[in-house]
Structures are given as C-alpha cells and as structure tokens.
Amino acid sequence: MGWGAFALAIVVAILFGLAYGKSSFAKQAKRQTLQALTPAQVKSDGYTSSASCRACHPSQYASWHKSYHRTMTQLAGPHSVMGRFDGTEVVSGGLLYSVYQTNDQYWAKMPDPEIIMKTIETGRRINDHNYQIRTNGVLSILDLRTVPRVNKRVVMTTGSHHYQTYWVEGSVKDPQTKRNETKYGNLLQTLPLVYLPKEQQWIPRENAFMMAPESKRMISQWNHHCIKCHSTAGNPGLTGNNTFDTRAAELGISCEACHGPSTDHARHYRSPLARYTQHFSKSSTTNIIPKTGSRWFGDPAKLDHKRSSQICGQCHGVYIYNDPKLGESFARNGPTYRPGDDIHSIRYYIQHPGPAPTPVRQEELEKNPGFFRERWWDDGTILAGGREFTAMRVSACYNKGELSCLDCHSMHQSDPVDQLKPHMRSNQACIKCHAEPEYTTSIDQHTFHKPGSTGSNCLNCHMPHTTYALLGAIRNHQIQSPSAQRSIRHGVPNACNLCHLDQTLDWTQQHLATRYGHTPLPLSAEQKNTSAALLWLLKGHAAQRAITAWHAGWQPARDTSGTDWLAPHLARLLDDPYGVVRHIANNSLGKQPGFDRFEFDFLATAPERMRLAKRAIAQWNELPSTASDTTGKSILISSDRQLMETAIQALLKNRDNRPFTIKE
Structure with a gap:
C-alpha cells in the first residue's frame, strides 16, 4: 500500500470513529434524557441491580433475562x-x-x-x-x-x-x-x-x-x-x-426481587478466595457474610414451603397492611419487606370467607361486598388473575402438605410462558406427593378416563381454567375437586362442564354422585335439560360468559364436545356489552369449522356488531349438513339442525346483566 492510500485509510478510519462516537454519544444523551423523565434507578438500601449478578451467575442471569418478569x-x-x-x-x-x-x-x-x-x-x-x-x-x-x-x-x-x-x-x-x-x-x-x-x-x-x-x-x-x-x-x-x-x-422484576438485596453479597464474592471457599464448603449457602455481618438471604428454594411462597406472594396476593402506618411508610419510603422475611408480620392477606365463614370473615364480606365480588367467585374460589398465592394458601396441598410455588414454577431453566418447570403441565406436578397407584399406574380407577387423556390430567380437574386474566382464562390455583354443588349454588363453572360443554349440570351431578359419593342437590328445569355451558354462555353474568367462551376454543373441550355446534352460540356474544367477552368469543369462534376467515372487530359500533353476529349465525346455517352433526335439546339444536330460537331468546332475555368488574 502506498503512502497516499495509507493516509486516506487513516482519514477514513478517523472520520468513521468520529461519526460512530457522535452517534453513540447521541444515543447515550437520549437515554440519559429518558432516564431523567422516569423513576430513578438507584443503588441503595443494600440493592445493587442484576448487572452485579451476571459475572458469577451467567446461566441464571441468562434464563432470567429471557423472562417476562x-x-x-x-x-x-x-x-x-x-x-x-x-x-x-x-x-x-x-x-x-x-x-x-x-x-x-x-x-x-x-x-x-x-x-x-x-x-x-x-x-x-x-x-x-x-x-x-x-x-x-x-x-x-x-x-x-x-x-x-x-x-x-x-x-x-x-x-x-x-x-x-x-x-x-x-x-x-x-x-x-x-x-x-x-x-x-x-x-x-x-x-x-x-x-x-x-x-x-x-x-x-x-x-x-x-x-x-x-x-x-x-x-x-x-x-x-x-x-x-x-x-x-x-x-x-x-x-x-x-x-x-x-x-x-x-x-422490572429482577434478581433481587426474589433473592434480596445483594450489595454486600456481591462485594464479598468478588474475591476469588471467597468464591473458592464457598465452593468447597459443606454448606450450600452462606447467610452471614464474613467480616461485614450483613444479612444475605440467597436461594428461595432453601426456605420452607410457606416462607418461599411468600416471596411470590408479595405480588401475587390480595392484602392490606397490618397497620395503616406501614402503608404510609411504603408510600414515602418504599417497602420494608425483604425476601426471606415473614411477610405476615407486616401484611394481612385477605381471604374470602367461603361457604363456612368465621364471624370475622363474614363481617369483612358484609362490609365490603364489592371488594370481594371483584376478586372471588361467590363461593370463595379465586376469580381474579395475579392472585395465585391467595388461592394456593387455602388449599390442602399448602396447609396440610408442603406445596410451594417453586414446586411447579422457576425463573430459571423454564419456558418464559407461565415459568413452568419441565413436565409441570402433566401429572408429574402432582405425583411427587400423590404417588399411590390410583394416581399413577391405575389412574383410570380414580378419574374414570383413559390414562394419558386430558380427562386423566390432574390439572384439568383440580386446577381448571376458572380464573380470569389477560383477556382469557387461566388455571385456578385453589386446587379443589370438581363440584357440581358450587355451580348449582354459586354459579362457579366446574371442570366437568367446561370440558364436556354439551352436557348438563344434571349429567355432571349424577356422575359425581355415582363415582365419588357427592350429595345431589335439587335442580331447575334448565339445569336438568340444557347444557351448563350454554346456561353460562347465554344467561350467565359477564365472568361466566368470558370463562365459558374461552373454553369453547380450548382444544381439550373441542375434542370432547365436538365443534360443529358451538359457532351460532358464540355468535351471540359478538354483540356482548363487554369488550373482553366479545374479544374472547371472537377468538374461539375463529377456531370453529368454517370460521377461520370470519372477520370481526370487537371494537366496532353496536349496529355493526349486531350485523356481524347475525352474519355469523347465517354462515353457520349455510354450512353443509352431515349425518354426524351434533344435535340435541341440551345444546338447543333440533335433530334437523335448526336452532331452537325460542329457547335461546328466553335465556338471553333472562341474562344476568349485573355490572361486573374483575380486579386482575
């Protein structure tokens, strides 16, 4: 290369460097301006930020970094x-x-x-x-x-x-x-x-x-x-x-939200000697950092099941402060709770009194009916999403056993969707504790469903999708057995009828009585003769409509109940007064045969929504009829595949139109 070419290359490199430097400086300046407009991120009270964790914990940092937390x-x-x-x-x-x-x-x-x-x-x-x-x-x-x-x-x-x-x-x-x-x-x-x-x-x-x-x-x-x-x-x-x-x-929700403030921990383990000492020590964790004496909590999995679950419960629960002064202190100075503490020392976690209330709980319900209605079903089953700790802590698995959030969930080495550990969507989540043959090798004797089927998946029966959140239904963490009684008395959709969408409450009650010894309750004519799902879908309140509409698009329910009869009933919800119900119904409608290209905007005007609802029903009527069509009085479709419009309109006329809000 000649001197001229070399000099030109140097000039180009310098100019490129100046341009790059100017660009980087501009980006940094813009970021600093943005930070000035938002809450300051400060290292205080022992907190140091997730960046301090990365060097020693690269794998955990990487898996957390992929999370929606x-x-x-x-x-x-x-x-x-x-x-x-x-x-x-x-x-x-x-x-x-x-x-x-x-x-x-x-x-x-x-x-x-x-x-x-x-x-x-x-x-x-x-x-x-x-x-x-x-x-x-x-x-x-x-x-x-x-x-x-x-x-x-x-x-x-x-x-x-x-x-x-x-x-x-x-x-x-x-x-x-x-x-x-x-x-x-x-x-x-x-x-x-x-x-x-x-x-x-x-x-x-x-x-x-x-x-x-x-x-x-x-x-x-x-x-x-x-x-x-x-x-x-x-x-x-x-x-x-x-x-x-x-x-x-x-x-965001970073390392220290679960592991506690780590300034002293990070400072101590910057020393190679400290790291090697820890690595070869018999103890798997060090709670007291030598020399400084500062408390470091560390791994939630090392705590007992209740204390570890409280770490999740700091966000996933319904609570008030034990003392109003604690609430005022939070507003002015921030939280006093640190992961590993006993959270109940500063917070009172509110529970629905349920079917057998104590005098104190009953008084709470009577004084604040709206508060409870926005978060629980009428029987005390959790309704609002984001309250999983509140739900789990009334379950027998938590109170009589040692179930914790960490048994199923992990922030590390898990799918960011739901943060579930491997195999925790299956019966493996339950048979760690329930290892008897009736739950494992002979599960059909307990479930009366084929082994490996969705009806033999513990979660579908004991943690059904009856909690509302994020424009859909999610699993309820209260961990209960299926009950027709809760549906009959309190209107809570049950696991059986949310999978067997075509069956009545009478059908469910008979099976639960015969197979599990449940006591039957008196039923109305509708509960005896009409699909429970249609009662919730057409006559129910907004939460019942939303939960049932979601299940109409849930694949296990579609496989069990058939898919050729749901569309005209979902179409009735395209003009629902609640936007979220319309959105869910439209999503499920799009999964029905012949409706994958049906276009609907759930934000459309009321006249347009009504027009499209009628169009959806007409489109279903235009689908070719076959000998295998699902019909029957319970699903309000006659044997000649005609909608039983009089019965449908009677349900719609008597719809539960109470104002409904869910505090998710």
Missing part, C-alpha cells in the same frame, strides 16, 4: 416498544388519542392527562364525558372532550407478552426552560391505550379489562400502584406536598 417494566425505546407508533388514532371513551414516532422517540397526542386525572378523582361524574368540578369555590360542568390535547412523550412500557401498556411524562412546570419539574414530581400518567401484539391492534384501555361498561374511566398512575409489583424495591417517594420523587432499585 424482566421485561415487565422497561424504558421506552426500539428494544422495548411493541406498539406501532405510526400515526394511528384511537377513540377511548369518546376522547381522541394519536400515537406517533420521531426518530427513536415515541409520542402521544392526548387530552392533558393531569387535567383528566384531577377531574376524575375530585369531580362528580354526571356521564361518561361530563363532570361537575369546583374551581375556586365555584361549581361548573367540564366536558372532557374540551380538555386541550397535548403532546406527551412515552417514556416507559409495561408488559411484553399478552399486551403492552405505556406511560407518559408529567407536565413540565416551566415551559420556557423545559426543566423536568412537574406539578406532581415525576408522576407518570397512563396512556389509556393497550397494544395487542398478536392482533397488531391498538385498543382503548377499558376494553382490555373486565369492567362494567358504565364504570368510570380507567386512569392510573404508575408511581403509587404499579410500582409495588412491576419494579424491584420500588419506592413511590410521596413527599409532604403530595408530589412524587419515585425511585427503584431496578425497573
């Missing part, structure tokens, strides 16, 4: 944002929102969220748009549609699997200097939209949750609610003048 809360950027910020406009509750992108920044044009927040929290709701407010002692009516629209930067995300929600920056106090000071500190407001990755669709936030159509607007702030479970050691930082100086050890 890690990505529960992230700074908004190309690496985290799933939504299409492409100028899409969405109307949520009559208010217009638009989302767009500028380079690698994400923005929303929206009604001023702080005006909306203050109006909804302090005003009196007249209707969905109008609120009576008091300004300087004068009463007036504010129409939310007149609230000025402002441009807000999207700074943080929540979720990365089923759906994703977003948080926007607070209002700048001084628009001239653009200083990061707001009326409420670093309070983050919700962008009241949700993005569905599978459908690639933006939807109003109120249509992503089970909530009564007449409910007040779903407006929330990250700092005082979501922070409790969607960050590690999150401190709302509420100040005396009602502003927030929110911070966390780490956004």
